[in-house]
Amino acid sequence: MRVGVLASGDGSNLQAILDTVQGRGGVDVVAVGSDKPEARALRRAAAAGVPARVFELAGFPGRAARDAAMAGWLEEREVELVVLAGYMQLLVPAFLARFPHRVINVHPTLLPAFPGIGSVEQAIAYGVKVAGVTVHFVDEGVDTGAIIAQKAIPVPEGADAAALREALRPLEHELLPAVVAAIARGAVAVDPGDPRHVRVT
Numbered sequence: 001m002r003v004g005v006l007a008s009g010d011g012s013n014l015q016a017i018l019d020t021v022q023g024r025g026g027v028d029v030v031a032v033g034s035d036k037p038e039a040r041a042l043r044r045a046a047a048a049g050v051p052a053r054v055f056e057l058a059g060f061p062g063r064a065a066r067d068a069a070m071a072g073w074l075e076e077r078e079v080e081l082v083v084l085a086g087y088m089q090l091l092v093p094a095f096l097a098r099f100p101h102r103v104i105n106v107h108p109t110l111l112p113a114f115p116g117i118g119s120v121e122q123a124i125a126y127g128v129k130v131a132g133v134t135v136h137f138v139d140e141g142v143d144t145g146a147i148i149a150q151k152a153i154p155v156p157e158g159a160d161a162a163a164l165r166e167a168l169r170p171l172e173h174e175l176l177p178a179v180v181a182a183i184a185r186g187a188v189a190v191d192p193g194d195p196r197h198v199r200v201t
């Protein structure tokens with residue numbers, strides 16, 4: 001399964017995929033795209049020999065044109081699954097229509113709690129006792145797509161947002177590659193009668 005990863009920042013989730021599932025079980029990361037030329041994810045891709053490209057909004061008339069170019073590049077690379085790994089932009093519906101049920105995202109809360117940005121800060125401010133991470137399909141909403149997998153931990157006593165983010169990082173690094181591998185082996189199925197329900201076998 002040919003995988004494209006989109007990332008805006010550090011790319012530690014990209015690295016986890018490259019380190020743990022790349023080249024195994026049919027997973028082949030063949031493209032890394034970013035909206036940020038300075039994203040470390042691009043350097044991680046280069047170091048792994050994966051073609052990488054920047055799609056900066058400033059280089060296009062608008063988001064629709066940027067996302068169309070990005071979708072075109074991913075299609076050229078024959079990408080079958082698009083993984084958002086810290087990609088901090090919304091994708092236009094026309095992009096998603098080109099990869100139906102083929103775009104997934106990792107989010108650092110137990111959705112549907114605390115979608116969007118600043119989510120770990122919101123969870124801490126709310127006083128949650130259990131925290132976790134979610135991998136879900138991407139739809140047109142903000143972190144509203146069907147949930148594929150979640151993993152939870154107790155919030156360490158007295159943890160601030162930075163400490164909780166650190167505690168959640170290993171969960172993301174385990175869950176996201178595991179879901180990519182599961183999709184590659186055909187173990188993830190959306191219930192056609194109830195597309196909110198995703199079966200992972």
Ligand code: GRF
Pocket residue numbers: 007008009010011012013014085086087106107108172
């Ligand atoms: C992760 O916490 C992810 O949940 C969120 O952005 C962060 C990306 O981290 N969407 P990295 O760039 O993969 O290190």
